[in-house]
Amino acid sequence: TQLLEQSPQFLSIQEGENLTVYCNSSSVFSSLQWYRQEPGEGPVLLVTVVTGGEVKKLKRLTFQFGDARKDSSLHITAAQPGDTGLYLCAGYNSGYGGATNKLIFGTGTLLAVQP
């Protein structure tokens, strides 16, 4: 069974602080996605990383895919209250060989940014 463990589970910080969320697995993924889910809504895709070692930036968010494609991190610079939400990593399993490639979701990190 492929699992994606996220840490920390909960994070409460002040506006302007920096933070990093980690997504770790013992399994290799062909790609990894990060989603943000706000209360009362479904997850919304932020980014997809594909290549080991890849770094992508989305304004104040920086995403990195581990060299071995087993882990990823999300770094937020100068967090704002609008960044509040549940952050989910999700990996497409590689070499599954079935009719579908399943998207395996991580355990989630709940972020609260206080003004």
Next chain:
Amino acid sequence: ETGVTQTPRHLVMGMTNKKSLKCEQHLGHNAMYWYKQSAKKPLELMFVYSLEERVENNSVPSRFSPECPNSSHLFLHLHTLQPEDSALYLCASSRALGRAFQETQYFGPGTRLLVL
């Protein structure tokens, strides 16, 4: 607004009731999914449909019965549920199945289900 709508947004039902959840996507996608999101657990994939054909049934109890009459609509029929089935049920769609590895799934807002 992601182009995926779900109704109802909230549902309270007794264990002997029968109800249905509805999902509609306005994106022209060919694949649709049902997920279950419970507290303290990762999103769990329940069912996958591609071009109205079920291609995945992820060991879901038979008290959950999906239906996909066309590529734009997906239903989840519920009967004799248990309190532990209380959760947020999310529908998603994608252009095609994730055969490669970069298919983006677009999620609806979910139906918050409470089983009493």
